[in-house]
Amino acid sequence: MHTRHNVFLIGPMGAGKTTIGRQLAAALSFEFADSDHVIQKRTGVDIPTIFAFEGESGFRQRESQIIDELTQLQNLVLATGGGSVLLAENRRVLTARGFVIYLYCSPEQQHERTGRDRNRPLLKASDPAVNPLDRLRQLAAERDPLYQQIADLTVTTEKRAVPSVVREILRYFEREWNE
Numbered sequence: 501m502h503t504r505h506n507v508f509l510i511g512p513m514g515a516g517k518t519t520i521g522r523q524l525a526a527a528l529s530f531e532f533a534d535s536d537h538v539i540q541k542r543t544g545v546d547i548p549t550i551f552a553f554e555g556e557s558g559f560r561q562r563e564s565q566i567i568d569e570l571t572q573l574q575n576l577v578l579a580t581g582g583g584s585v586l587l588a589e590n591r592r593v594l595t596a597r598g599f600v601i602y603l604y605c606s607p608e609q610q611h612e613r614t615g616r617d618r619n620r621p622l623l624k625a626s627d628p629a630v631n632p633l634d635r636l637r638q639l640a641a642e643r644d645p646l647y648q649q650i651a652d653l654t655v656t657t658e659k660r661a662v663p664s665v666v667r668e669i670l671r672y673f674e675r676e677w678n679e
Contacts, residue, residue: 506598
């Protein structure tokens with residue numbers, strides 16, 4: 501961690517990347533950014549609208565540009581979108597420019613946290629016969645190996661309060677910085 505001055509949070513939707521990221525940034529006296537929020541602010545529309553007009557590939561292209569830009573900053577905690585790891589270029593940039601933390605939570609926990617959120621376009625599968633929990637399990641099977649591949653640290657957020665997760669990360673950093 502000595503040479504890297506950014507912390508990048510990866511993991512599935514509902515893992516707590518934004519909430520944990522804000523508190524972690526405050527504790528480290530870093531800036532905080534959420535790539536999805538930056539995209540929405542720049543485009544003036546929400547993520548489901550981008551998906552509707554540009555498809556997932558159009559959204560991923562925008563996301564990649566934002567990640568490339570934000571990861572060049574210093575002293576930043578960045579919450580990335582759940583699918584940001586799908587592009588090899590994003591994985592390369594994240595690992596090269598900061599400390600990557602995989603916030604893990606099960607599809608069941610995600611479903612509990614995001615079940616009523618209308619701002620999650622990937623939960624609205626093109627096949628209405630696929631229920632959201634099955635879709636979350638499918639996304640987890642596809643993305644979990646990618647999260648694990650680039651993570652410097654994995655922390656579970658399963659049935660945990662945000663302050664507990666933030667304290668675990670800070671304790672890890674203290675141990676690493678003091679060695």
